[in-house]
Amino acid sequence: MLNxxxxxxxxxxxxxxxxxxxxxPCGVYDPSSARVAAExxxxxxxxxxxxxxxxxxxxxxxxxxxxxxxxxxxIKEEQAQLTKDELLILWTDYFKPVxxxxxxxxxxxxxxxxxxxxACKVEVSTQHAQELMAAVEKIHGIFWATKSRxxxxxxxx
Amino acid sequence: xxxxxFPTLRHxxxxxxxxxxxRRRRRFRVEGRSMLPTLEPGKEVLINPRAYAQQPPQGxxxxxxxxxxxxxxxxxKRVAAVDGEGACDLRGDNPEESTDSRQFGWVKQDSILGxxxxxxx
Numbered sequence: 001m002l003n004x005x006x007x008x009x010x011x012x013x014x015x016x017x018x019x020x021x022x023x024x025p026c027g028v029y030d031p032s033s034a035r036v037a038a039e040x041x042x043x044x045x046x047x048x049x050x051x052x053x054x055x056x057x058x059x060x061x062x063x064x065x066x067x068x069x070x071x072x073x074x075i076k077e078e079q080a081q082l083t084k085d086e087l088l089i090l091w092t093d094y095f096k097p098v099x100x101x102x103x104x105x106x107x108x109x110x111x112x113x114x115x116x117x118x119a120c121k122v123e124v125s126t127q128h129a130q131e132l133m134a135a136v137e138k139i140h141g142i143f144w145a146t147k148s149r150x151x152x153x154x155x156x157x
Numbered sequence: 158x159x160x161x162x163f164p165t166l167r168h169x170x171x172x173x174x175x176x177x178x179x180r181r182r183r184r185f186r187v188e189g190r191s192m193l194p195t196l197e198p199g200k201e202v203l204i205n206p207r208a209y210a211q212q213p214p215q216g217x218x219x220x221x222x223x224x225x226x227x228x229x230x231x232x233x234k235r236v237a238a239v240d241g242e243g244a245c246d247l248r249g250d251n252p253e254e255s256t257d258s259r260q261f262g263w264v265k266q267d268s269i270l271g272x273x274x275x276x277x278x
Contacts (some may be wrong), residue, residue, distance in 0.1 A: 017188045018188070018231045018233040023192050093252045
């Protein structure tokens with residue numbers, strides 16, 4: 001009886017809305033955003049390695065070198081963090097228990113990939129940057145396999 | 158990974174209806190899917206607007222809050238964490254379809270409009 005009376009009331013007097021909302025494009029996931037950021041980390045690491053040290057006593061060249069070096073480091077730092085953020089979104093929001101059953105090393109894969117993002121910030125390491133790309137590629141493979149889609153691994157560079 | 162589990166929300170009793178008639182509870186209708194499976198779109202809830210007058214929100218509470226960047230836009234979310242000043246990290250129970258503190262950041266206690274007490278009815 002109570003429920004019936006309340007239902008009548010609800011019909012006569014609609015309640016104001018509260019939003020359990022989603023701004024969208026929620027539910028849209030793609031490891032390519034992590035891949036683009038990881039590629040930038042690889043590129044910046046390589047550019048840092050290739051940067052020529054200016055000759056001693058050339059102040060203008062030294063200033064230019066320091067400026068360029070700092071910019072490359074800043075971009076590497078930012079893109080490694082972005083890679084980590086994108087990976088964590090996939091890990092915590094997209095992947096479900098059913099995926100873990102099919103890919104028991106899923107947690108380990110993401111954990112190691114996130115650690116590599118940190119390593120690429122701390123160091124200027126071509127090896128770790130390449131390992132990060134390989135980890136993102138592995139996640140790409142798992143991700144699209146869970147959707148039963150065969151999406152080729154392509155890189156921008 | 159582990160499926161997140163959330164406390165279920167009870168249904169209204171005569172006491173809740175009485176408190177609502179006495180204007181100690183407010184009715185709201187849920188729109189959107191971010192609180193599934195706890196709250197289905199179209200269902201109504203009762204909130205206690207004075208729940209946090211004396212004490213800050215607690216983790217796991219369901220709350221109605223004003224969107225930090227959209228004045229007047231009311232959200233219904235779950236409290237994932239509370240800081241020392243009562244600001245809340247709000248999350249949807251259905252993270253895949255939720256816009257929450259992951260995007261708009263922590264929500265100050267002033268913006269928490271009340272605690273969700275029960276389904277209505």
